[in-house]
Amino acid sequence: MTGLTPDSTAREQVAALRVGEISARELAELHLARIAERNPQLNAVVSLDPQRALDGAAAADEQLASGAEVGPLHGLPFAFKDTHAVAGWRTTYGSPIHADHVPDTDDLIVERIRGAGAVPIGKTNVPEFAAGSHTFNPVFGTTRNPHDPSRSAGGSSGGAACALAAGMVPLAEGSDMGGSLRNPASFCGVVGLRPSWGRVPAWPSENMWEATAVGGPMARTVGDLALLLSVLAGPDPRAPHALGDPGAAFAPPLRPVPLPGLRVALSTDLDGAFAVDPEVAGVVEAAGRVLAGAGARVTGAAPDLTGADECFRTLRAWHFQATLGGTLAAHPGRLKPSLAANIRAGESLTGADVALAYRRRTALAHRMREFWYDHDVLVLPVSQLPPFPADQEFPAEIDGTPMVSYLDWMRSAYLITVTGCPAISVPFGVTAGGLPVGIQIVTRHGGDRYLTEVAAAVEALVGTSPAGE
Incomplete structure (x- = not known):
């Protein structure tokens, strides 16, 4: 067996599989051992099925040995977000109403990952x-932060981000409406x-024109x-x-x-649109200094997002009522109060409100x-504060400003959602207590490849010091 570990990059793992340095079964065993070691404390991977995972890995080895053409993820173990249907695999949506639900078909995002050769091992936990x-x-209970289990791993793709950071999986997928890919990435x-919107298509969908929620990738490196x-x-x-x-x-x-020459607009709070923890603001400001030191043209600037808050909250409530209104009516009292209030x-x-x-x-x-x-990218906080205690539903305040609802503390992410622009969370610093803090980088709609290449350049700067400068 090669010197690979579960913490090796996904690309290293794929390359080793292709040349026979490790088998898919051996790779699955490595990750299952890591899951056995860390998951009891972190609770990131749910509905785990080790034997089915090993059988799938053995089949992947047979396919590779046959000389058949294989996909770009062939043999990699994979756990899917528990809101994404996986045919034949328990999919609960984090709700006791669906605790025993086993779908007959894959969601499109699952279909594509399976089609690329990934080996299912389980699901990742969700709110x-x-x-x-x-x-x-x-x-399933609470997923905890891999850097400090007393803290939140974020969400809603919190299980995915935690499992990824802890080396339980080499790659992860999730979805994002108000920050559900970006927030857990920053926290973990x-x-x-x-x-x-439109870059990662979704199916099935009750409303294919709904444009607030999108699927997307998570990884330990930008290249992965x-x-x-x-x-x-x-x-x-x-x-x-x-x-x-x-x-x-x-x-x-x-x-x-x-x-x-990269034209960077930098803002810690989008001209006062939200409260921000001083340590988070400090990481964003440090990122500006580092980028300027590397030659970027960094200016303090923010887009005019007038109406974005009202827009997001209206569309989110409309979406939740349309998709979950029947569930609430059929099962009153079985949804968490904050979710039920949002549906109501x-x-x-x-119609005038939605229009x-x-x-x-x-x-x-x-x-x-x-x-x-006038700007190539916008840099701002991902989340308005570092990971908060895991026994809280949401933080009560940020830098002295009360957070009235479970949405308030994520304005830094959801205000970007309704712009339609792609946004990436890249690790950049840590708090005094060692908790991760990411920066959010945004660019124009359709510029996803460009955004990943900017993120790769930023990633190369991060190792200069724990504070990113």
Whole structure:
């Protein structure tokens, strides 16, 4: 067996599998051992099936030995987000209502990953129906931060980010409405991309034109993230809104964008749009100094996001009522109160309310298009504070500002959601207590490849000191 460990990059693991330095079964055993070591404390991987994983790995070895053409993830162990249906595999959505649910078909994102040769081993934990950026539910309990188990791993792709950071899986996928790929990536010290709407198509869908939630990749390095994005991206006839670039257009190797001359807009709070913890603000400010030192043209600037908060909250409530209103009606009292309140908020919306939200979103898109005339990227916080205690549903305050609801503390992420622009969380610093802090980098809609190449350039700067400078 090669010297690979579960912490080796996904690309290293794929390369070793291709040349026979390690078998898929041996690789599965390595990851199952890591899961046995760390998952009892962290609770990131759920519905684990070791024997089925080993059988799948053995089949992957047989396929490779036969000389058959194999996909770019062939033989890699993979755990899917528990809100994504995996045929024949328990999929609970974090809800006791679906605790025994076993789907007959794969969601499109799962179909693509399986088609690329990945070997399913289990699921990753989520908040109930993926509502909220802290991962806990009545079925499996709370997922904890791999850097400090007393803290939150974020959400809603918290199980995915935690498993990835702890070396339980080499890659992870998730979804993002208000920050559910970006927030857990920042909290756990990995990379998470919210792609442009249409970059990663979804099916099945109750509303294929709904544009707040998207699927996307997570990884420990930007290069690994690009590998998974190349599998997830690309058109599909079931999703007419999908962007037309083939997935291969996003595959590594990446060519990091030269930093000299890069036009960076830097903001710690989007001109006072949200409260931010001083340590988080300090990491963002340090990132600006590091980028300027590397030759980037860094200016304090923020886009005009007037109406973005109202737009997001209206569309989110409308979406939750449309998709979960029937569930709440059929099972009153079985959904967590914060989720039930959000569904009920959607019940009072009128057609005029929704129309106004879409007008606001259209105006936001036009203002963002104009913002990119003068800037290549926007850099801001991912999350407004470091990982908070895992026994809280959400933080009560940030730097003295009360957080009234479980949405308030994620404005830094969800205000970007309604711009339609791609955004990536890249690890950049740590708090005094050693907790990870990522920076959020945003660029124009459709610029996903460019964004990953900017992120690769930033990633290369991070190792200069624990504070990123």
